Amino acid sequence: MLSDAASAGKVRVLACRPEIAELPLYNAGLSTEAVRARYGVSEVTKLGSNENPYGPSPSVSMALGDIVSRLPLYPEADQLLKAEISRYLGAISGQIILGNGSEQIIRMIAEAYVSPGDRVVTVIPSFGLHIITAEAMGGIVEAVPVTQDCEFDLDALHEAVSKPLKLLIFANPSNPVGCMMTGQQLKDLVGSCPPDCLIVVDEAYREYAEHDPSYPSARAILAAQQRPWMVLRTFSKAFGLAGLRIGYGITSDSAVADAIGKVRDPFNTNVVAQIAGCAALNDLPHMENTVRATVEERESLRNALVEIGLKIAPSCANFLFFETSISSGNLAEALLHEGVIIKPWKEPGYTSWSRVSIGTPEENARFLAALRTVLHPSSVREAQEAQEA
Numbered sequence: 136m137l138s139d140a141a142s143a144g145k146v147r148v149l150a151c152r153p154e155i156a157e158l159p160l161y162n163a164g165l166s167t168e169a170v171r172a173r174y175g176v177s178e179v180t181k182l183g184s185n186e187n188p189y190g191p192s193p194s195v196s197m198a199l200g201d202i203v204s205r206l207p208l209y210p211e212a213d214q215l216l217k218a219e220i221s222r223y224l225g226a227i228s229g230q231i232i233l234g235n236g237s238e239q240i241i242r243m244i245a246e247a248y249v250s251p252g253d254r255v256v257t258v259i260p261s262f263g264l265h266i267i268t269a270e271a272m273g274g275i276v277e278a279v280p281v282t283q284d285c286e287f288d289l290d291a292l293h294e295a296v297s298k299p300l301k302l303l304i305f306a307n308p309s310n311p312v313g314c315m316m317t318g319q320q321l322k323d324l325v326g327s328c329p330p331d332c333l334i335v336v337d338e339a340y341r342e343y344a345e346h347d348p349s350y351p352s353a354r355a356i357l358a359a360q361q362r363p364w365m366v367l368r369t370f371s372k373a374f375g376l377a378g379l380r381i382g383y384g385i386t387s388d389s390a391v392a393d394a395i396g397k398v399r400d401p402f403n404t405n406v407v408a409q410i411a412g413c414a415a416l417n418d419l420p421h422m423e424n425t426v427r428a429t430v431e432e433r434e435s436l437r438n439a440l441v442e443i444g445l446k447i448a449p450s451c452a453n454f455l456f457f458e459t460s461i462s463s464g465n466l467a468e469a470l471l472h473e474g475v476i477i478k479p480w481k482e483p484g485y486t487s488w489s490r491v492s493i494g495t496p497e498e499n500a501r502f503l504a505a506l507r508t509v510l511h512p513s514s515v516r517e518a519q520e521a522q523e524a
């Protein structure tokens with residue numbers, strides 16, 4: 136690797152746009168390899184990024200068998216994937232947009248719609264990119280805190296969207312909290328928005344919530360309105376393809392699709408991801424089985440955390456958001472020494488909260504054991520000593 140030191144002090148600093156200079160660097164967390172090297176642990180349990188521990192359908196590896204033959208050409212399977220997505224979604228109005236991860240679509244939305252000074256409303260704690268991408272374009276973001284019970288604060292949201300607004304964007308179920316907005320609540324909130332704003336519902340965790348009868352079809356609710364909207368989905372979570380970077384958006388109409396299309400990099404999704412996405416959609420039972428296993432595990436882990444005496448948000452996704460008596464940064468660091476990666480929350484007001492992804496039963500057991508060691512070192516030591524005696 137080239138060292139920074141060689142060039143430090145020689146390259147003159149060119150100021151970037153002030154909106155960018157003020158942004159924090161995105162914290163994507165540590166990789167398994169980095170943790171192994173830095174903390175000297177042999178086994179690493181990665182529960183920081185809400186990936187699917189069971190991986191994608193076996194039909195993905197079948198479909199990628201002769202992928203090398205497709206590598207010389209620019210990616211041409213995007214229409215194929217869009218057709219598969221349409222089939223999966225059932226009859227829809229609107230159009231489908233593909234992204235190199237739905238993160239890229241979030242960025243394209245900000246680039247296409249947010250001008251300096253535009254008001255953007257979201258929630259806090261939040262998925263960082265909902266805020267960062269808007270701020271990068273000069274947007275003024277108002278993030279509405281969740282309630283004491285870690286639910287959407289609907290009164291505060293109604294008030295926030297009753298002023299002039301360019302973009303309302305939030306995840307349902309929310310990340311990192313995991314709370315759900317019901318259909319009636321969504322309908323009411325949409326009704327409070329000015330007619331000329333874009334409403335974006337990020338459904339990255341939809342598959343984990345859709346068995347719940349109160350989980351709404353945001354598409355159906357939004358499509359009943361004469362206003363612009365987008366619903367975001369991803370293959371990164373329930374479909375187990377986070378490494379490939381493929382997500383999609385459904386738009387209200389071709390005007391929104393065209394605006395996004397103008398800021399889209401040509402060939403923004405690659406042929407491997409396109410083919411894998413098609414294969415994943417052709418094996419829904421695999422996805423549904425992994426979701427069922429994860430939801431079951433989530434409830435056992437929730438019970439175990441309650442027993443430890445922690446405050447836990449009411450998650451209907453593939454993670455739990457919980458509060459401990461020590462700072463989230465210290466907790467995450469102590470867990471890294473035990474070989475466990477979780478996501479410490481750093482947003483103001485939530486620095487004693489952390490998010491843990493639901494892993495396999497074995498991974499969750501390792502997380503629990505490490506958490507007990509870290510939170511109650513003396514009681515664990517006493518138990519060990521009692522056992523040894």
Ligand SMILES: *Cc1c(COP(=O)(O)O)cnc(C)c1O
Nearest residue numbers: 236237238262310339369371382
């Ligand atoms: C994980 C996640 C995404 C997915 O991002 P990809 O770029 O598709 O991997 C989008 N939104 C939220 C809220 C997420 O948590």
